[in-house]
Amino acid sequence: MKNKKKSSIIVLLTALAVFALAPLGMGNYMLRVLNVALITYLCVLSVYVLLGMCGQNSFAQAGLWGVGAYMAANLVLRAGFPPVIALLAATAGTALFAFVLGFAFFRLRQYYFTFASVGLMTILNGLFMNWEPVTGGALGMQNIPKFSVFGIMLESEKANFYFILIICVLTFVVMRILFYSSIGRSFMAIRDNEIAANCMGVNSLLTKSIAFGISGALCGIAGALYAFLSGYLSYQTFTYQQSTMYLIMIMLGGTISPVGAIIGTMIISLLQEFVRPLANYMQLIYGAGIMILMVVQPEGILGGGKALYETLHKRKRTGPDAA
Amino acid sequence: MGQIMQLFVSGLSTGVVYGLIAMGMVLIFRAVGVMNFAQGEFLMFGGYLCYTFNQLLGWNIMISLILASVGMGVVGVLFMRAAYWPLRKAQARAIIVSAMGASMVFKEGSRLIWGSIPVKVDRVLEAPVKLAGGGIIQGQYLAIMIVAAILMLFVYLLLEKTFVGHVMQATAQDQYMASMVGVPVIFSIAMTFALSAMITGIGGGLLAPLFFLNNTMGSTAGAKAFAAIVIGGFGSVQGAVLGGLIVGLVEVFGGAYISTTYQLVLIYIVLIIVLMVRPQGIFSSKIQEKA
Amino acid sequence: MEGEYASNAAKIITEEINSSGGILGRPIEIVIEDGLGTDVGAVNAYRKLADDSSIVAIVGSDNSNDNIAIANEAKQAQILSTAQGSSPTLRDICNENPWLFQLRACEETMIDALIGYAVEELGYTKFALIHDTETNSSDQARLFTMALEKRGIKPLETVSFTTGTKDFTSHITKMQQVQPEAIIGACLFNEAAIIAEQIRAFGMTDMPIFGSNAWADPVTIGLGGEALNGVCSAAAWVPNTTNEKGAAFSQKYQELHGHECAKAAAQIYDHVSIICKAITIAGNTDRAAIRDAMNQITDYHGAITIYDCSTNGDCGRGGLVVRIENEVAVVLQEIYSEKDK
Numbered sequence: 001m002k003n004k005k006k007s008s009i010i011v012l013l014t015a016l017a018v019f020a021l022a023p024l025g026m027g028n029y030m031l032r033v034l035n036v037a038l039i040t041y042l043c044v045l046s047v048y049v050l051l052g053m054c055g056q057n058s059f060a061q062a063g064l065w066g067v068g069a070y071m072a073a074n075l076v077l078r079a080g081f082p083p084v085i086a087l088l089a090a091t092a093g094t095a096l097f098a099f100v101l102g103f104a105f106f107r108l109r110q111y112y113f114t115f116a117s118v119g120l121m122t123i124l125n126g127l128f129m130n131w132e133p134v135t136g137g138a139l140g141m142q143n144i145p146k147f148s149v150f151g152i153m154l155e156s157e158k159a160n161f162y163f164i165l166i167i168c169v170l171t172f173v174v175m176r177i178l179f180y181s182s183i184g185r186s187f188m189a190i191r192d193n194e195i196a197a198n199c200m201g202v203n204s205l206l207t208k209s210i211a212f213g214i215s216g217a218l219c220g221i222a223g224a225l226y227a228f229l230s231g232y233l234s235y236q237t238f239t240y241q242q243s244t245m246y247l248i249m250i251m252l253g254g255t256i257s258p259v260g261a262i263i264g265t266m267i268i269s270l271l272q273e274f275v276r277p278l279a280n281y282m283q284l285i286y287g288a289g290i291m292i293l294m295v296v297q298p299e300g301i302l303g304g305g306k307a308l309y310e311t312l313h314k315r316k317r318t319g320p321d322a323a
Numbered sequence: 324m325g326q327i328m329q330l331f332v333s334g335l336s337t338g339v340v341y342g343l344i345a346m347g348m349v350l351i352f353r354a355v356g357v358m359n360f361a362q363g364e365f366l367m368f369g370g371y372l373c374y375t376f377n378q379l380l381g382w383n384i385m386i387s388l389i390l391a392s393v394g395m396g397v398v399g400v401l402f403m404r405a406a407y408w409p410l411r412k413a414q415a416r417a418i419i420v421s422a423m424g425a426s427m428v429f430k431e432g433s434r435l436i437w438g439s440i441p442v443k444v445d446r447v448l449e450a451p452v453k454l455a456g457g458g459i460i461q462g463q464y465l466a467i468m469i470v471a472a473i474l475m476l477f478v479y480l481l482l483e484k485t486f487v488g489h490v491m492q493a494t495a496q497d498q499y500m501a502s503m504v505g506v507p508v509i510f511s512i513a514m515t516f517a518l519s520a521m522i523t524g525i526g527g528g529l530l531a532p533l534f535f536l537n538n539t540m541g542s543t544a545g546a547k548a549f550a551a552i553v554i555g556g557f558g559s560v561q562g563a564v565l566g567g568l569i570v571g572l573v574e575v576f577g578g579a580y581i582s583t584t585y586q587l588v589l590i591y592i593v594l595i596i597v598l599m600v601r602p603q604g605i606f607s608s609k610i611q612e613k614a
Numbered sequence: 615m616e617g618e619y620a621s622n623a624a625k626i627i628t629e630e631i632n633s634s635g636g637i638l639g640r641p642i643e644i645v646i647e648d649g650l651g652t653d654v655g656a657v658n659a660y661r662k663l664a665d666d667s668s669i670v671a672i673v674g675s676d677n678s679n680d681n682i683a684i685a686n687e688a689k690q691a692q693i694l695s696t697a698q699g700s701s702p703t704l705r706d707i708c709n710e711n712p713w714l715f716q717l718r719a720c721e722e723t724m725i726d727a728l729i730g731y732a733v734e735e736l737g738y739t740k741f742a743l744i745h746d747t748e749t750n751s752s753d754q755a756r757l758f759t760m761a762l763e764k765r766g767i768k769p770l771e772t773v774s775f776t777t778g779t780k781d782f783t784s785h786i787t788k789m790q791q792v793q794p795e796a797i798i799g800a801c802l803f804n805e806a807a808i809i810a811e812q813i814r815a816f817g818m819t820d821m822p823i824f825g826s827n828a829w830a831d832p833v834t835i836g837l838g839g840e841a842l843n844g845v846c847s848a849a850a851w852v853p854n855t856t857n858e859k860g861a862a863f864s865q866k867y868q869e870l871h872g873h874e875c876a877k878a879a880a881q882i883y884d885h886v887s888i889i890c891k892a893i894t895i896a897g898n899t900d901r902a903a904i905r906d907a908m909n910q911i912t913d914y915h916g917a918i919t920i921y922d923c924s925t926n927g928d929c930g931r932g933g934l935v936v937r938i939e940n941e942v943a944v945v946l947q948e949i950y951s952e953k954d955k
Contacts, residue, residue: 028691029661036654057416104599112602115553119591119598122546126588126776130747138749139703142682231686234679234749236652240542244423251420272650273658279648284435287427290420295409298417326787329816333783439618440873441804443837461815533811534780535804535837543778578784584747584774586784 011259012172019165023158030273031157035229037269038164042222044249044261045171046215051247052255053184054211055191056106058117059243063124064216066238068094068223070128070135073144073233083147083228091220098216102209121240128235140234147228160229167225171218175258178214187211248290254302263301329459330575336464338571339471340530344548345555345563346478347523352557353495354515355407357415360422362523363545364429367538369395369524370531371437374444377528384445388528392521399520400513407516408509411498426541433538444531467529471564474522478560481518491515543587547574550594556604565605569593620676621646622871623879626863627886637890638897644886649675656680657687664691670899671892673885674698674714676878678749681707681714688713694892694905696885700724700827700850701753705927712926713905717885718850719919719930719949721757724827727949728848729761731935732824738796741824742789743769744809746801748777754800754826770794777802782812790816800826807838814841822846830936830943832874842938850933851877851918852943860917877918884916888923922953 023031043065050056072090075081081089105116128135135141147154147163154160178184186207189197198204227233245268253264275282297304344366351359372394376387406425410418448462482488494501494511502508527536534540547570548563555566570590577589597604624644632641647663649656656675663669664687671694674681681697685707688695695714697704700721708716732738741762745755752774759769770792773785786809789797799809806829813821823845828834830847853864853874863883867875891914893899896907914921919932932950936943 027661027665029658029665032661033658036658051416057419108598108602112553112598115549116595116598118546118549119594122591123588126585129776130584138679138747138752140679140682140749230654230657230683232653232683234653234683236679237654239652240546247416248420248423251416273662276647276662279650281431281435283427284431287424287429287431290424291406291428294413294417294421294424298410298413326791330783330787333781337781440833441807441837459816534808537804540778543780575781575784578775579787583785583788584776586779587776 012169015262016169020162023161028157031161033269033273035157035161035164036226037265038161038168039222039226039229040246040249040269041168041262041265042171042218042225044246044253044265045175045258046218046222047246047250048255048258048261049175049178049187049218050211050215051250052257052260053179053191054187054208055194056208056211057114057247058212058215059114059240059247060117060120060124061215061219061246062238062240062242063121064094064098064219065223065226065242066124066128066233066235067097067216068220069227069233069238070141070223071220072224073141073227074134076227077141077144082149083145084149087147087221087224087228090224091217094220094223095213095217098219099209099213102212103205106205106208106212118240121243125235125239128238135235136233138235140232142232144227144231144233146231147225154228164225164229167221171221172258172262183207183210250300251298252290252293252300254300254305256299256302256306260300260302267301326579330579331572332460334572334575335568336460336467336571337574338568339464339468339564340526340567341544341547341551341570342564342567343467343471343474343526344523344544345551345567346475346560347519347526348548348552349557349560349563350478350515350519350522352552354491354512355411355418355495357407357418357422358549359519360419360545361402361406361426361429361541362519362548363541363543364426365395365399365520365523365541366527366530366544367536367541368398368429368433368527369520370444370527370536370540371433371538372524373528373531374437374442374536377444378442384447387444388447388525391528392525395520395524396517398524399517402520403513403516407512426545430538430541437536437538439538441535441537442531443535444528446532447529461533463529463533467526470525470529474525475560475564478518478522482560487514546587547590550590552604553594554597554604556606559606562604562606617648619876619878620882622867623882624886626866626870626879627883631886631890637893638899642886642890645669649677649680651677653679653683656683660684660687660695661691664693669693670901670904671695671889673882673889676881678704678753685711685714693901694889694908696889698881698885699750701750702757703753708927709925714926715908715923715929716927717888717921717923717929718881719933720928721754721827722760723928723931723951724848724850724933724949725754725757726761726764727933727935727947728824728846729758729765731846731947732796732822733762733765733767736822738822739767740793740795741767741769741798742792742794742796743772743798743800744782744785744789745772745774745799746777746805747774748802751800751802751826758798758800769798775801775805777805779805780808782809785809786813786816790818794821796822796824798824799829802828803831803834804837806834807842810834810838810841810845820844827877827933830938832876832943835938835941835943836874839941843941844938846935846937846946847943848933848935848949849877849943850930851880852934852936852945854942854945855918855934856945856948857917857919859915863917880917884918884921887916888914888921920950924953928953 043061046061050058068090071093072086075086105113186202249264249268254260348362372391373387376382376390377384406421446463447466452460491511494508551566551570552563554569556562574586578586647659649659663672674697676698678699681699696717700718702722704716705720708714745751771789773788825845825847827849829845830849835842864875892904892907896903908923911923919930921929923929934945935947936945
């Protein structure tokens with residue numbers, strides 16, 4: 001147990017070091033890619049909480065991301081709230097929204113919840129596109145100011161990078177705490193065997209709704225951050241395709257830990273940019289790659305790493321005994 | 324009154340189309356217990372195959388449809404071999420993600436092969452037909468309904484009355500036991516996928532003259548078929564067809580009387596309501612599903 | 615899909631300019647980056663190009679949302695950028711943004727000319743309007759309504775739909791109920807073809823249709839065939855345009871690529887040509903100098919229309935009113951208006 005905590009701290013510190021040094025020598029373009037990747041990471045983390053910890057598959061995460069974004073944008077542009085309040089309110093608002101919906105949706109068994117989430121995603125995207133008074137309709141919302149706190153405005157891409165990085169680190173830590181907490185264990189109990197969990201006194205409906213609420217909070221933060229970063233919101237960003245992308249990212253990285261979320265998000269986000277010359281064939285390679293990945297290692301990179309580690313470990317142990 | 328008749332007729336026509344796709348999806352669901360997220364792409368790909376035979380090679384539409392469906396049968400088997408079979412013991416979500424990957428391959432592959440400019444295909448029946456109540460139905464829709472009816476009958480007879488069908492059902496109910504009693508499981512599942520792909524592919528070829536083909540049309544089609552299955556009930560072919568008809572009618576009447584803008588949203592609201600009230604759909608499932 | 619036309623056109627113009635000595639004595643090169651259809655992707659693609667110091671100007675994509683997303687980027691990166699969109703919102707954005715140019719006639723002028731033709735020359739007063747809810751089409755619908763109101767008319771019924779809708783029975787039924795003399799349609803290629811077909815299938819074979827520019831595009835006609843006959847539209851471009859340069863380009867494109875030249879290609883052709891003209895006027899490849907030179911171009915004759923770039927928005931000054939006859943778009947009138955200075 002101690003070893004696990006130690007190793008995750010090491011991972012965290014290494015990742016931090018890499019990230020903190022990254023912006024040196026990076027142009028605006030790469031920094032924006034990184035910033036969006038970090039925001040995407042928050043959404044993928046929401047999938048981790050819901051799927052990796054609680055075993056529920058949702059396709060509505062990009063919709064929740066949009067809810068957070070439009071909420072924050074409206075609070076700042078139309079109601080004149082300062083960005084910090086807007087960020088917090090968007091987080092809480094999306095969390096509440098997801099939590100309440102959870103009560104409606106989680107009465108359904110796992111499979112059906114997934115379908116309902118597809119329905120939710122479509123409805124949300126439809127609203128983003130058509131509900132002009134709130135979302136600006138098809139044209140979207142423009143001129144959202146950059147994030148500012150205590151009068152300091154985060155104008156440059158670099159400043160935004162550090163800000164978003166800090167938030168990502170905080171959420172990572174919170175997720176780790178969640179993992180070791182009793183509610184985290186309830187999530188995992190439901191994931192592993194819902195009926196047994198019920199027998200042990202875990203309230204399915206409430207627990208799953210909390211998980212949905214937490215995932216909503218993460219998407220809400222991501223949404224608000226995105227609204228401030230890009231300054232422009234349109235329905236074309238918050239689509240069902242985007243939700244499926246999150247699922248693919250976490251499957252690639254491995255659903256067993258938030259580190260999987262980081263790995264999957266970074267690889268795919270950066271891959272999109274680095275293989276631009278192949279852009280025409282990108283989606284094709286992607287699709288084939290995903291199929292191969294699922295066959296070779298459905299547990300993702302982390303799962304593969306774990307398996308590798310265990311085989312090596314086994315070999316070490318049986319070594320001296322092999323005489 | 325004439326208007327309601329027209330709306331009804333159109334709703335049924337599009338509903339039959341969704342039902343066809345849904346039928347294909349249900350066949351796979353019954354066989355392997357997982358939703359096929361690439362079903363819409365079967366529709367698109369089948370349509371494009373038909374286009375190749377009919378427009379690029381200039382052959383007669385009926386021949387093209389038959390050839391396209393044979394082609395789709397092959398595609399179905401390949402799809403099963405690549406996307407499902409290696410994962411048959413894995414968790415459901417791995418299969419889902421693999422199917423998503425496959426749908427990307429289909430989409431991009433189609434774009435690279437046939438280009439991104441929308442294309443069309445010849446009709447089977449040209450002239451519009453006037454109905455007694457005052458509605459007009461396009462000849463092609465009539466063709467679709469006839470073909471759909473034939474296919475449904477065929478599938479029903481196949482599954483319920485023939486040995487092959489019984490083998491397929493047995494595999495669907497319990498793969499392990501089926502293999503114990505000597506059923507060639509992989510063969511049976513391959514047949515199911517092939518059948519599903521063929522049915523959906525024919526649907527694509529029949530739809531193409533009406534709605535035209537482009538490589539992204541699979542997603543909306545798949546989404547509506549998916550709604551159809553949930554509403555009609557997972558386990559059964561009749562459920563899928565009925566679900567499709569309901570979706571078609573909701574779409575058309577909802578559009579006319581509530582809002583044309585939110586047509587798709589309406590369908591999904593109905594879907595969610597059905598999930599709340601009667602999650603197993605109208606015809607309940609006979610088959611146990613993968614947890 | 616527009617990407618295919620765009621890259622074909624890019625090849626043609628590059629070859630044309632380079633074979634006649636290039637610009638400032640050097641060959642031009644066009645680098646293409648894919649925006650991947652989302653505004654996140656568009657911004658990334660834009661930034662990648664802007665960061666490359668050898669790139670002197672950027673031509674934006676055909677997607678309105680993309681253009682709005684990159685507007686701020688253009689200001690930050692300080693590189694001459696052109697937008698292909700025709701919306702009035704874009705015009706306003708361009709007028710406030712020194713670096714972004716709208717090289718197209720604003721839809722307002724075009725739609726006004728079309729409605730003018732419908733109301734003043736053909737005498738229709740009762741219209742029903744059907745439009746897609748995506749950005750471009752919603753904008754166009756708004757402009758159609760404005761143009762009608764200018765002439766004291768209101769559309770009797772307005773119905774909208776989401777892109778990808780295949781069955782328009784509810785929409786057509788609703789429109790039929792108000793018994794219009796003509797139908798106005800604002801949407802994209804696929805839907806335009808389907809709507810035209812379904813309107814005819816419902817028995818309204820003679821119903822006049824006035825469509826947004828996508829209706830007159832060869833892609834739409836290719837899909838809808840004879841259902842499109844009789845449709846009038848105000849288009850920036852049709853393959854048999856009466857514009858001299860345009861006609862030459864159209865023919866060349868058809869010969870090289872085997873299919874008709876669509877608007878997407880002609881736009882790239884013009885955008886690149888104008889930018890090259892600006893570079894020639896500037897005399898060097900400094901980004902700011904080129905931008906300043908752009909503002910000096912007031913009478914450039916392109917393949918689509920004449921361009922006046924003295925203000926950034928609404929630089930294209932005209933287009934064509936066309937009617938489709940025998941599945942070919944035939945020019946009825948050329949639109950041209952001076953810029954209000």
